[in-house]
Amino acid sequence: MRNAKRTFFHGLALAFLAGDWTPSALRARARQAVDDSPLWLPGLVKRVLRAFPDAPEDDGRTLISFLEQDQRLCRLLCIPVGHGMTIRKWFMPLATMQPVAGPPAHFAVEPFPTVDDLAQTLGLSPCRLAWFADIRGINGHAHDQALSHYRFRWAEKRTGGYRLFEAPKPHLKAIQRQVLRAVLAKVPPSPVAHGFVAHRSVRTFATPHVGAKVVVRMDLCDFFNSIGRARVVALFLRLGYSRAVALALAGLCTVAAPARILSAQPREQNNLDRRFALNQRLRGPHLPQGAPTSPALANLAAFRLDARLAGLASRFGARMTRYADDLAFSGGNDFDQALPYFLPRVGGVALEEGFVINFRKTRIMRRSERQHVCSIVVNETPNILRRDYDTLKATLWNCVKLGPALQNRHGHADFRRHLEGRIAWVSSIHKGRGDKLRALFERIEWAPASGG
Numbered sequence: 001m002r003n004a005k006r007t008f009f010h011g012l013a014l015a016f017l018a019g020d021w022t023p024s025a026l027r028a029r030a031r032q033a034v035d036d037s038p039l040w041l042p043g044l045v046k047r048v049l050r051a052f053p054d055a056p057e058d059d060g061r062t063l064i065s066f067l068e069q070d071q072r073l074c075r076l077l078c079i080p081v082g083h084g085m086t087i088r089k090w091f092m093p094l095a096t097m098q099p100v101a102g103p104p105a106h107f108a109v110e111p112f113p114t115v116d117d118l119a120q121t122l123g124l125s126p127c128r129l130a131w132f133a134d135i136r137g138i139n140g141h142a143h144d145q146a147l148s149h150y151r152f153r154w155a156e157k158r159t160g161g162y163r164l165f166e167a168p169k170p171h172l173k174a175i176q177r178q179v180l181r182a183v184l185a186k187v188p189p190s191p192v193a194h195g196f197v198a199h200r201s202v203r204t205f206a207t208p209h210v211g212a213k214v215v216v217r218m219d220l221c222d223f224f225n226s227i228g229r230a231r232v233v234a235l236f237l238r239l240g241y242s243r244a245v246a247l248a249l250a251g252l253c254t255v256a257a258p259a260r261i262l263s264a265q266p267r268e269q270n271n272l273d274r275r276f277a278l279n280q281r282l283r284g285p286h287l288p289q290g291a292p293t294s295p296a297l298a299n300l301a302a303f304r305l306d307a308r309l310a311g312l313a314s315r316f317g318a319r320m321t322r323y324a325d326d327l328a329f330s331g332g333n334d335f336d337q338a339l340p341y342f343l344p345r346v347g348g349v350a351l352e353e354g355f356v357i358n359f360r361k362t363r364i365m366r367r368s369e370r371q372h373v374c375s376i377v378v379n380e381t382p383n384i385l386r387r388d389y390d391t392l393k394a395t396l397w398n399c400v401k402l403g404p405a406l407q408n409r410h411g412h413a414d415f416r417r418h419l420e421g422r423i424a425w426v427s428s429i430h431k432g433r434g435d436k437l438r439a440l441f442e443r444i445e446w447a448p449a450s451g452g
Contacts, residue, residue, distance in 0.1 A: 113245075302355070
């Protein structure tokens with residue numbers, strides 16, 4: 001019971017500190033943390049604001065101490081679980097009993113004692129830092145594209161529906177790359193994460209599942225968009241930064257889509273619920289799909305998810321890897337027979353960690369059929385899908401016969417580099433097939449000045 005209380009106090013304090021210090025914002029984040037709308041919450045928020053008119057700037061210990069000494073809250077902790085007294089795991093540090101925030105040197109990240117130090121390191125004035133971090137929330141309400149730090153574009157998915165690409169403009173992108181180098185690149189991801197990780201790739205993601213009796217592929221809904229600013233603030237708090245610095249760093253790495261962009265979303269027939277849910281995520285500050293910091297932050301946000309799912313898979317005699325929003329599990333006969341019990345548990349763990357499994361995309365593939373993850377066949381050896389190979393081979397052959405200009409049907413700015421990239425990807429999976437495609441590519445006659 002004592003450990004459960006400490007977990008509850010730590011998680012609630014992190015939720016309170018992970019954003020604006022206003023009554024409505026504190027209540028909203030606390031509701032996320034406890035995964036409920038408890039009747040005791042408004043009273044607690046009032047008591048916290050009376051004790052702390054301004055957010056405490058330490059690492060959270062002051063607020064945790066206050067919560068531990070709040071007699072009304074302590075009496076409520078005797079209520080059985082299920083009455084708003086359980087904490088959402090994704091607000092918590094990986095080791096829940098460690099201090100809420102440790103020194104930045106623990107991960108060898110760049111220390112920023114104050115917001116001024118952060119601004120100086122990024123080569124900005126404090127006012128410019130506040131502008132790029134969108135402290136006042138102007139970006140989400142901007143009617144003029146010139147006031148926005150991002151360019152937005154709706155793109156149709158191959159599997160149906162639309163996704164919003166949010167590309168930061170050059171100056172903000174340069175700032176985000178500085179944050180990536182100084183902080184995020186120095187925090188190691190989980191061992192099972194293979195997307196956007198140095199020395200790992202889609203091949204290392206697929207290889208552990210080669211030759212398995214059964215392979216299960218699952219998908220996380222709106223992976224980047226589902227990670228909100230409060231969660232990103234909590235991540236920076238765990239790295240040891242003060243609340244003010246964590247808010248500034250999270251502001252640099254998140255964005256709220258303007259209303260004019262959401263209203264321009266292409267309509268999906270017979271899927272209004274999906275459209276509404278996506279807009280709800282995009283309306284609030286979230287990780288943008290297009291920022292250089294988003295992949296690293298998403299991997300850190302999914303650290304507990306990876307650890308718990310890998311442990312769950314191990315209990316069922318299976319292996320697990322993750323590539324961005326793609327989850328892959330594989331095992332033998334025992335795992336195959338346990339799937340009716342295993343799959344719902346995966347969904348439950350994901351919900352506790354702040355993610356949602358898209359069960360419509362779940363695929364169970366046994367050895368008698370083609371087993372593939374991330375477009376890589378894993379039945380016997382890693383290989384690319386036959387249709388992908390044939391399509392690329394046909395494109396190259398047509399480039400040789402008819403010229404590359406007529407084959408650039410999707411309007412790639414540099415068609416030559418696009419083809420080289422696709423060939424390099426095939427070579428990384430199957431060198432023999434890559435060599436055959438490379439030989440065809442070398443026969444293409446390119447226009448002298450255009451590059452395709």
